[in-house]
Amino acid sequence: MKITRILATVAALALCSPLAAAAPLAWQNKALNADARANLLVGAMTTDEKLLLVTSYYGTQVAWNEYRDPGARRQSAGFVPGVPRLNFTPQWQTDAGSGVATQGVAVPDLQRTALPAGILTASTWNPDLAVRGGAMIGAEARASGFNTMLAGGVDLLREPGNGRNFEYGGEDPLLAGTMVGAIVRGIQSNQIITTIKHFAFNDQERRRTTVNILIDEPSARMSDLLAFQIAIEQSSPGSIMCSYNLVNGEWACQNDWLLNKVLKHDWGYKGFVMSDWGAMHDTVKNALNGLDQEAGVQKPADYVYRDKLKAAIADGRVPMAVLDDKVRRIARVLIESGAADNPPTPDNRIPYAAHEAVSQADAEEGIVLLKNDGHILPLAGTARRIAIIGGHADVGVLTGGGSAQVYPRGGSAVHGEGPKSWPGPIVYAPSSPLKALKAERPGARISWADGSDPAAAATVASKADVAIVFVTQWTAESLDFPLTLPDNQDALVDAVARANPNTVVVLQTGGPVLMPWIDRVRGAVEAWYPGSKGGEAIARILTGKVNPSGHLPATFGRAASDWPRAEIDGLNRGEKEIFDVRFSEGAAVGYKWFDKNGTRPLFPFGHGLSYTSFQQSGLSAGVKRGTIVASFTVRNTGSVAGKHVAQIYVSPAAGGWEAPKRLGAFTKLTLAPGRASSATVTIDPRLLGMWDSARPGWKVAAGKYRVTLASSAADRGTSVIVTMPERHLPAGAGVAK
C-alpha cells in the first residue's frame, strides 16, 4: 500500500475519531507556559502520534517523492502531519534566507519578495534593518501558509569560493552571529519559527555529504561555533539544522559532542534539531546523539525514524524518554512561538510594494562602495552620456541558486542561463539598473552594450562621459566556484577601461572575487545579490540619491593563495568517499588569517567608502562589569548626510591568540553634515578570552589589552590600553535567554 495512502488514512482516521477533540484540550490552556503545555501534550499522545512529529517529508510533488500528503504546501521544502485528534498543528516548512523559496521550478502564482542575499544584509552592519528584513520574509511565509522557515545560515566564510557564502553572514563570528540573529528575530516576530543552520562547519559545498571537517575544540568554539552561539542567544530560534558533513569523524546529525554536549548541554538550547534534507544515517545514533526531527524524507529507503525508531524503542535500544524529549522540544517551540495556537492559513495576500520597499532599503544599506578615485561617484550631474555594459543590467539583478531561490514578482528577467536543473537555472530579479538609472537621470543619454563582445562594448564606452560595467558571478548551493569572474568578464572590464578612463565596475557576486583590473578603473561597487528592487538600489547609490554605507563582512584577497586553501577539495573525490579537510587555520578565519600572515588584502574586512567623510575621536575604554567598555565620538566632516560603521578591535598586548586581533564590537551611526555623535560599546567578554577545554569555558587572561577604534580591519585607527583582571566564563556564557 503506497505510503501516501497510509499517511492520508492516518490523518483521516484521526480526524473522524470520536476522540477528535472539539473542546480545547488540557494542553491548549493558554494560562500555562509552553513547557507545561508541551508536557501535557506529550502525555496525551500515543507512540504513533509522537512518531508523526519526528519525521518531515519533502513537500514538493515530484516523481521521486513517494509521499504525496495533500496537506503539504505546493513546491514546499517540508511537511510534518499534525495530530488532529489532539488539535496539534502540522508543520509547514519553507526555505529560506531571502524569502519564501519555491522548490524546483518557478510557479507563476507563488512569486514572493526577494530580500537581498544574507551577505548583503550582513554588509549593512545594521541589526535593526536586518530585523525588518526578517520580519518581512517571515510575514510572507505566514501569508503563504508556513509556520516554519529554514532561514538563518551562519556558517563562517572560510572558503571564499563556497557556493553558499551569499546566504550567510561573512567571516567574523560577532558580525555574522549578530546579523543573522537579527534576521531570525525578525522572522520569528510573525508567530512562526525558523532554523539557524547548517550546524556545523558546512563551509564548503563540494561533496558536502562526505567531507569530514577536522578542527580542534578551542578553534571550533572560538570560530564557527561562536557565530552559532551568538546568533542563537540573540534570537532563540525554534530549530537548529544539523549539516550534511562530518565533524571530527562523526556525521553532524548524529554527533553527540556537537548536538548533545555543545548545543543542548553547554548552551542550554531548548528548541529542536532538524536534519538537513536527507542528512540522517542511523536510527539509534541519530536518536541518541541529538537529532530530534529527520527532514526531507522522500522514500522508504531514506528515513531513519517512523517505524524504525518505533522498533528501536520496542527493543530497548532507544528509551521512550528520548522520543518524548524530541516531541516535547518540537511541541514547545511551536506553542511558545504562537504557531500552534495560530495556524497560518495561506491567503497569499502579499503587500508587494511595501515588502519591496523593505528589500530595497536593505539593499541600499548593504551595497559597498569599494573604490572611488577622484570621486567618479556619485555620477556628476554633468555626466550627460552614460554607457551601461553587461550583467543583464538592462533587465535585472542576479540572485543566488539552490534551495534559497526566491522567484520574485514578475518572474525571472533572464531565461535559459546556467544549469538546466537544480540548483539552476539562473534567476534575475526583474529590477533593471539601466531602467532605474534612466528614471534617475532623465536628461542623460544612456547607451547600452550587453558585454558579450568586449570590442563592441569598448566602442560604446568610448563615446560616453562615464562607462559602468556590470559583472556577475552566479553562485549556488551544492557547488563551489573559482574566484575569477566567469565568461571572460575580466577582459570585458579591461577593454572598457582602455576605451574610457572614467570606468566604474558594479559587481554582483556571492562572495569575494579577484579583480585584476582594479587599478585600471576609477570606481568599484559590490552589490552582492541585491534582491527584488536591486536595480533601483544600485541606481540610487550611483547617482548619490543614497549615500553608500555598506561595509565588507569578508576580506577580498588578491589571489586564491591568500587564504588557507587555494582550492576547495572534493572535485576528484568519489561520490561516497569520506575525505578529510583539516581546518589548520583554526579560529584564524578571514582577516585574522590575513593579519597572522601579514598578507595585504585587496579590500579589507570592514571596508566601505562613503560620499561624505567621518572623523573618529575621543576613544576611551575601561573595565566595567567584568569586561571592556569603550566610548568614542564620530563626526560627519563632509557635506552630505551619511552612515558610518565604527569598529572596535581588541588585541592582547602579550599576544597568544589565534591572530593579532578580533572584532570586539561595532555600531552604525547616522550623521548629518557637521554633526557628531558619541557612542559606547561593550566587548563581549568571550572575545577577550581563549577557550579552555579543561574547565570547560572561556579564560580571559589578566593583563593589558589594546582597544582600537577603526574603520576597517586594515585601519590602524586610534588605540588605548586597558588592563583586565583574569576572568573565567562558563561554556554557555551569554546563553539563550
Ligand code: GLC
Ligand atoms: C537543502 C539545504 C538546506 C535547505 C533544505 C530544504 O539541502 O542544505 O539549507 O533548507 O535542503 O530545502
